[in-house]
Amino acid sequence: MKKFLFTFLLxxxxxxxxxQIPAEVTTVMNKCRQTFATTxxxxxxxxxxxxxxxxxxxxxxxxxxxxxxxxxxxxIVKVLDQEVTSESGFDGKEAWEIKRSKGHDTIIFSQKxxxxxxxxxxxxxxxxxxxxxxxxxxxxxxxxxxxxxxKKSETKKITVKISTKTYRLLExxxxxxxANVVMTFSKYRNGLKDDYFKINLSxxxxxxxxxx
Numbered sequence: 001m002k003k004f005l006f007t008f009l010l011x012x013x014x015x016x017x018x019x020q021i022p023a024e025v026t027t028v029m030n031k032c033r034q035t036f037a038t039t040x041x042x043x044x045x046x047x048x049x050x051x052x053x054x055x056x057x058x059x060x061x062x063x064x065x066x067x068x069x070x071x072x073x074x075x076i077v078k079v080l081d082q083e084v085t086s087e088s089g090f091d092g093k094e095a096w097e098i099k100r101s102k103g104h105d106t107i108i109f110s111q112k113x114x115x116x117x118x119x120x121x122x123x124x125x126x127x128x129x130x131x132x133x134x135x136x137x138x139x140x141x142x143x144x145x146x147x148x149x150x151k152k153s154e155t156k157k158i159t160v161k162i163s164t165k166t167y168r169l170l171e172x173x174x175x176x177x178x179a180n181v182v183m184t185f186s187k188y189r190n191g192l193k194d195d196y197f198k199i200n201l202s203x204x205x206x207x208x209x210x211x212x
Contacts, residue, residue: 091197098207
């Protein structure tokens with residue numbers, strides 16, 4: 001999942017020399033990053049729509065939670081008339097994943113932390129692009145980054161919206177291979193209990209349980 005998101009949306013693979021990023025942009029980006037760095041636990045929703053012209057070819061929703069090493073991610077993908085749901089997490093000791101197929105649930109536990117990448121989401125665009133322009137729109141800052149450090153990147157430009165009050169990330173917009181991608185961020189929630197990252201097997205009495 002990590003490779004998918006960062007390759008498909010950002011197409012970024014290098015951090016290196018960067019310049020021409022205004023100081024005020026770096027300040028806003030630093031404050032935005034701090035909102036993701038809470039130790040009390042953070043959950044938020046991320047909706048991603050991919051369009052070719054006026055047609056939506058993919059509609060995805062992620063509900064992402066983090067607290068220290070613990071993580072939990074739910075993903076709903078809609079492609080045309082098909083919908084796929086999956087959920088995975090790490091409770092600090094073992095990873096778990098729920099797979100659903102034809103009305104049957106399979107729960108897989110493993111000792112190795114699952115690297116789903118979505119829960120490790122970070123935003124370092126001021127380090128991965130050389131140029132940026134920022135506009136104060138009142139309720140939010142609109143920052144457009146261009147001239148990627150990685151010259152092979154297909155994402156030549158990306159625009160983000162960040163709240164002027166909370167510095168929460170509100171939206172990311174870009175395009176790649178002719179498709180326009182918009183990601184919106186909402187339903188931020190701070191303060192999560194450790195039990196939230198554990199799977200309650202009593203809720204899945206008919207599920208097949210596999211331990212690796």
